[in-house]
Amino acid sequence: MNFENTLAFAQEMDQADPLRDIRNEFLFPQQNGKPFIYLCGNSLGLQPKVAREVLEVQLSNWQNLAVEGWFEGDSPWMFYHKELKKLMAPIVGASAAEVCPMNTLTVNLHLLMVSFYKPKAGRYKIIMEAGAFPSDQYAIESQVRFHGYDPKDAIIEVVPREGEYTLRTDDIISIIKENGTEIALVMFGGVNYFTGQWFNMEAITKAGHAAGAVVGFDLAHAAGNVPLKLHDWDIDFACWCSYKYQNSGPGGISGIFVHEKHFSDSTLNRFAGWWGYQEEQRFKMEKGFVPEVGADGWQVSCTQVMPMALYHASLQIFEKAGFIAPLRTKSKTLTSYLFYVINEVNNKLGVEQYKIITPAEEADRGAQVSIIARAEGKKIFDLLVANNVLGDWREPNVIRLSPVPLYNSFEDVFKTGELLLSIGRELL
Template identity: 55%
Template sequence: MNDTAATLDATDPLASFRQEFHLPPGPDGQPCAYFCGNSLGLLPRAARAAVEREFASWEERGVEGHFLGASPWMHYHSTLAEATARLVGARPLEVVVMNNLTVNLHLLLVSFYRPTATRYKVLMEGGAFPSDQYALESQARLHGLNPDDVIVELVPRPGEHTLRTADIETKIAELGDSLATVIIGGVNYYTGQAFDMAAITKAGHAVGAFVGFDLAHAAGNLELHLHDWDVDFACWCTYKYLNSGPGGTSGVFVHERFAERPDLVRLAGWWGHDASERFKMKKGFRPMPGAAGWQLSNAQIFPMAIHAASLDIVERAGGMPALRRKSEQLTARLESHIRALNLPAAKLEIITPTDPAQRGCQLSVLVHERGRELFDFLADQGVIADWREPNVIRLAPVPLYNSFADVDRVGEALTRFFS
């Protein structure tokens, strides 16, 4: 770390975006060092005004707000498509913003988990976020199957914390034509490992399986190329790295090969119906082309207004390539601070891969001794991290609002604790 944090912050092209967020105060009343954006991102200053505009439209127009004003509610979701497509490396036809993450995962699995007598297995990573586990268990039961017979979990090799791509590919090949669907988190919430989604998709397709990803910890964190990677489906939340508020709306990707597949089984709702005939109120569902055909209900205007404000920040910052460049710098500097402690692995170890290609901006630190004490000490020092049982502290330096000085602040706090 030859450069000082002050020098790096002074020359950081994204430094000004920190001012576009509300930073919570620490114990001393000064802004905290917020390293919990992988759990809940900070409030954009523009969010309140964005929602107030929609309140004003409701107040002034009532139901006519669906058709009048700067952003009529009737088509509000479609105004997010271009920016959403750029965010995840897709085409506008392939994305839609709607519902919440687990709702969308279920809607997609209805279409992309279609078990038969011989092809019924689902492959996921062991230790996936519980919502994914519950969703898959219930989807198996929905088809009259025993989840224990359906779900195959990938686990690291003995003595390792993360999965090897080669082992994932081997397991896919081993399952072969018994494998119906692969559904993996793009970034594992616990370890922070980013998976090789292109390789996994290729391997899954080679045996005839559908391949999808839960991108809760990847969207807004990694550069994604869902269309080019040939991913079948994906969904993500927007309240972590995309700063769109607690319980915020969700994004969906469905590859364009399915855009004109009205025969594809899905749960239907009127907002997914052909827009040109939606208000004729007739029976007989005819889906919109693309991901929009998976919609059920009209847009959640207030959460989407916050999300629109957040997407605007991402766009003005230069999109994911610019965010990723700073993310790699921040994460590498944080890793250097932790390794400079020179603690034995029996006391503290980073379980997130060192290779930048295999991680986003999260480092998960496994603390074998005094873990909760360390977490509480960091909070007392104004460092907001995330605790995961039984003994992991997750630290996420987010490029939009974390500074290099924030990273050094974590390093100094760790040094004081272990000295």
């Protein structure tokens, strides 16, 4: 597509956008009486307009039904998670039986690693990306120590080549092959939070399995952002938060995926709880844990009704939008337009004031563009915010801008470019 760095072009693109009305499903924060251009959906998604309504419904159920709400009403709490499972499945490319909403992200990562990180003499190492989000680093370090190993020995981090910001798939696969006989687990992010790189999850999974390892992913920045085929790619397990691209509210409920090939594996350890017990027999209160078939068998605690209601509200917007395929089509164009606009700004400034570190290839990125300013990055970020453009600052020097196809427009991108140009001229 031949882009133009003009307001007229951006508005023309918005008018032709079949998803343009979905933007009206969300509430935008305001400053000085004006809405923000919100480019921070990779950190916290916007509030759906129906969020307050769905909470009121559940509060009314609590008020009017009290404990009977577990089994009475239009959506009894005991089975409420099943309504979400049907909508979660197409977002991550799985069957409803393979997914479950529960807990929070790092809790789920720990619970899944209890089952799928099974170190033994000679095969105990974990391969992960260098620069993974700290919660992943801490969780993996603690799991390794829990099993009696030294993280410095047991964790192999794949580092970008000198002078590069992102990882090459060939390098990831090469390191998996080199360490194949010692690897128990390959545990990667789906999309790197810092650079926005979308890893080749299918290739990584094939390489991990060929080496005899289990393969799992943290999809915090991938679920709801990029098209996933967790079942078809033969991924063993995954987990994600739902409050970024899936707009479930701060600290919103997490989701898990367990491939159906593991459903009948009785050798898998798990930290069990009553809610994961076989559903039809749960209220017999018998000793001896018998897990429910599927991902539901990894549940520990009871349904978190209020967080699930918020997640459900957003999932219904995804359904209205046609799930991931049409969103991905818009996302690729929207993010490419942001690339183009930033490069145009640099050309007008006559210097690379804003260096893009997100992969240039559409297939290698999601709805995120990470930039490093030539100088005074934090000041630039603060000036963006002061002028009603809200992105995300990440130490030591990165501004993340995330044009989310559900609610961002081409005009948002154009106006952000105009502001970057104005700020750049002010600082040069």
